[in-house]
Amino acid sequence: MHHFTYRDGALHAEGVNLVDLAAHVGTPFYCYSTATLERHYRVFADAFGGRDTLICYSIKANSNLSVIKTLAQQGAGMDVVSEGELRRALAAGVPPSRIVFSGVGKTRDEMAHALQAGIYGFNVESEAEARALSAVAQEQGRTARIAFRINPDVDARTHAKISTGKAEDKFGVPWNDAAALYALAADLPGLEPCGVHMHIGSQITDLEPFERAFKLLSDLVGDLRTAGHTIDFVNLGGGLGVPYRGTDDIPPHPDDYARVVERAAGALDCRLLFEPGRMIAGNAGILVFRVLYLKHGDQKRFTIVDAGMNDLIRPTLYDAHHDIWAVDEARGQEPALVQDIVGPVCETGDFLARDRALPPFREGDLGAVMTAGAYGAVQASSYNSRLLVPEVIVRGDEYAIARARPSYEDMLAAEHIAPWLTPRKAMGRA
Numbered sequence: 001m002h003h004f005t006y007r008d009g010a011l012h013a014e015g016v017n018l019v020d021l022a023a024h025v026g027t028p029f030y031c032y033s034t035a036t037l038e039r040h041y042r043v044f045a046d047a048f049g050g051r052d053t054l055i056c057y058s059i060k061a062n063s064n065l066s067v068i069k070t071l072a073q074q075g076a077g078m079d080v081v082s083e084g085e086l087r088r089a090l091a092a093g094v095p096p097s098r099i100v101f102s103g104v105g106k107t108r109d110e111m112a113h114a115l116q117a118g119i120y121g122f123n124v125e126s127e128a129e130a131r132a133l134s135a136v137a138q139e140q141g142r143t144a145r146i147a148f149r150i151n152p153d154v155d156a157r158t159h160a161k162i163s164t165g166k167a168e169d170k171f172g173v174p175w176n177d178a179a180a181l182y183a184l185a186a187d188l189p190g191l192e193p194c195g196v197h198m199h200i201g202s203q204i205t206d207l208e209p210f211e212r213a214f215k216l217l218s219d220l221v222g223d224l225r226t227a228g229h230t231i232d233f234v235n236l237g238g239g240l241g242v243p244y245r246g247t248d249d250i251p252p253h254p255d256d257y258a259r260v261v262e263r264a265a266g267a268l269d270c271r272l273l274f275e276p277g278r279m280i281a282g283n284a285g286i287l288v289f290r291v292l293y294l295k296h297g298d299q300k301r302f303t304i305v306d307a308g309m310n311d312l313i314r315p316t317l318y319d320a321h322h323d324i325w326a327v328d329e330a331r332g333q334e335p336a337l338v339q340d341i342v343g344p345v346c347e348t349g350d351f352l353a354r355d356r357a358l359p360p361f362r363e364g365d366l367g368a369v370m371t372a373g374a375y376g377a378v379q380a381s382s383y384n385s386r387l388l389v390p391e392v393i394v395r396g397d398e399y400a401i402a403r404a405r406p407s408y409e410d411m412l413a414a415e416h417i418a419p420w421l422t423p424r425k426a427m428g429r430a
């Protein structure tokens with residue numbers, strides 16, 4: 001469910017006509033819908049109505065400050081994976097008590113900053129990290145609330161690059177080490193082990209892996225309590241999938257997900273934390289491009305557009321499918337043609353769609369890559385010295401440029417030519 005629909009023959013983001021928006025902002029650009037962000041957060045939160053929950057939106061999916069603030073105003077906490085993301089959350093006014101810090105490689109500086117800020121807790125991914133965090137906390141005279149991230153060795157049945165809960169993935173600590181690690185943490189002076197964390201992967205479209213993982217987690221909480229630990233929260237991570245292919249692959253509804261959670265963890269008498277990212281932001285964003293040229297190769301029809309893999313890397317990195325719509329509704333109703341949609345970047349992997357039956361785009365047409373709100377702009381780069389793609393957020397019939405396209409002057413000003421490369425003025429004798 002999202003708020004990108006045709007009206008008066010043109011695709012709109014809520015009440016904003018994308019033809020007009022493209023004329024104002026220039027292409028390519030990302031466009032986010034406030035109503036969609038809010039709706040997704042509410043659907044998720046309402047699925048757990050009545051329970052003591054803390055829903056920490058996973059900032060890495062889309063870290064635009066306006067997106068963070070939109071969700072924070074709905075009551076969302078934040079899941080961060082770096083000091084940069086922590087600073088974004090704080091800059092958007094998120095209370096530190098609603099922030100959790102994840103990731104396998106937090107530096108001591110990052111730990112110190114997060115402790116000073118007074119965040120809710122840390123998801124700890126190794127014994128070495130636990131020891132480092134304890135030392136940093138002790139230096140500050142503080143105690144860090146922690147949950148070990150448990151790797152349950154469950155196959156989330158998702159793309160290999162976004163599976164995180166198998167024994168061979170770098171994430172979490174092995175299930176079998178958990179008892180010893182909690183005992184160690186309880187002895188370390190700077191730590192208070194009071195939660196258990198799991199996050200088994202992303203774009204999960206089947207509830208069964210969640211069910212198995214949560215059952216393991218719930219058993220572990222029982223064992224830890226028996227061993228004398230006070231476990232007051234469990235963090236079930238994120239991972240719920242979104243529909244990338246129109247209406248073909250409907251992921252589980254949050255209500256069904258909530259039933260699985262209830263069955264596995266409902267009796268634990270714990271605060272429940274969640275870290276949804278994609279499920280909140282995915283369908284709330286699109287990438288708008290303009291068609292530059294058409295080219296008929298020997299075998300293929302190429303539609304060359306002004307957005308490339310540097311703006312949206314998901315198709316080439318994860319073999320991801322994104323629906324592509326014509327902004328002009330009439331064009332979308334003409335008979336489809338099989339084509340590749342490719343960008344200007346000098347890489348064969350620079351495509352947005354391959355061998356797909358899509359509208360018969362013509363030069364100058366606008367198109368929209370759908371479901372691009374999560375893991376889109378955040379992974380953009382300036383490869384080929386292309387300017388970082390701007391981000392626009394819409395609310396009703398208003399829009400705001402939430403991150404501007406930099407200028408070429410900005411791009412060049414960030415670099416300095418090494419002094420020895422600049423010829424010195426001739427000195428003294430010739």
Ligand SMILES: *Cc1c(COP(=O)(O)O)cnc(C)c1O
Nearest residue numbers: 058102202238239275276277278
């Ligand atoms: C990336 C990540 C998430 C969010 O995953 P989604 O699939 O976007 O919901 C949640 N928790 C952790 C620890 C993550 O690394």
